[in-house]
Amino acid sequence: MKMEPRKIQSTNRGFSIQFENGYAISVVTHEMAYCGPGTAEIAIVYVKDDDLVDPSVIGEDWGDTVKGWVTPDELASYIAKVQSIRNTENI
Numbered sequence: 001m002k003m004e005p006r007k008i009q010s011t012n013r014g015f016s017i018q019f020e021n022g023y024a025i026s027v028v029t030h031e032m033a034y035c036g037p038g039t040a041e042i043a044i045v046y047v048k049d050d051d052l053v054d055p056s057v058i059g060e061d062w063g064d065t066v067k068g069w070v071t072p073d074e075l076a077s078y079i080a081k082v083q084s085i086r087n088t089e090n091i
Contacts, residue, residue: 014040017079021087022047023057025079027070034068040075041068044082057085 007018014028024045033041043066044053052065058081060067070078 016045017082018047019083019085021083021085023053023082023085023087025082027075034066036069039069039071041066042070042075042078043067058082 009016009018013030014026014033016024016026018024024047026043026045027040028042029035029040035041044055044057045051046053054065055062055067058078060081067078
């Protein structure tokens, strides 16, 4: 099944970017998130199920399904990693 094209959604708490591979990266910066000035909290989401995904899918071990205190440069790298996940359902 082909997922709909990329989608960017934003709220007053953060934003998410959905990719054609069926995954999205969620980025939040609100007061309850694991972040501070100039950083953000991120998570990988499998859009079809709206479930958080273990970061091992991008070769990472965060010790949780969210990663806090992500810098802008790290965020750019994580966006690219999530975009490049190969979804075998789309093959």
